[in-house]
Amino acid sequence: MVTGRDRIKTLPWNHLLLHVPVAAKARGGARADEVVIGELDFRQRELHQMAPM
Numbered sequence: 001m002v003t004g005r006d007r008i009k010t011l012p013w014n015h016l017l018l019h020v021p022v023a024a025k026a027r028g029g030a031r032a033d034e035v036v037i038g039e040l041d042f043r044q045r046e047l048h049q050m051a052p053m
Helices: none
Strands: 002-004 015-019 036-043 046-052
């Protein structure tokens, strides 16, 4: 993910993007939705739950 000009930060290994909004131009300049990140919770090497943050 980009946090500023020329600053890129990766998500931790147990996080993933659940929703990325459509670009403002494609929506006719309407307000952007939020980016939703999910945190994965593993127990005994199996996915136990996924929680949006």
